Amino acid sequence: MDGWIERTGHPRGATLRFEQMWALAQPWYAGRLSPKWRGRSADEAQSIIDGVGLAGEFWRVIPS
Numbered sequence: 001m002d003g004w005i006e007r008t009g010h011p012r013g014a015t016l017r018f019e020q021m022w023a024l025a026q027p028w029y030a031g032r033l034s035p036k037w038r039g040r041s042a043d044e045a046q047s048i049i050d051g052v053g054l055a056g057e058f059w060r061v062i063p064s
Helices: 001-010 016-027 042-051
Strands: none
Touching: 016 042
8 A cells, every 4th residue: 555655645544354344244235135125324334344443534424
């Protein structure tokens, strides 16, 4: 990551470890193939993100 940032000049953004990504993906996509699946609320989405330990402004869900 550091080499890419240096080469491109892009600022470092939010990153997460593979284990965090996998822990986020499990509840985030659970049940998506079910015909009964419904979208989640902003509070439900934030609860999933918080549960994985992702913090900071980048990880705040903006309600629509």
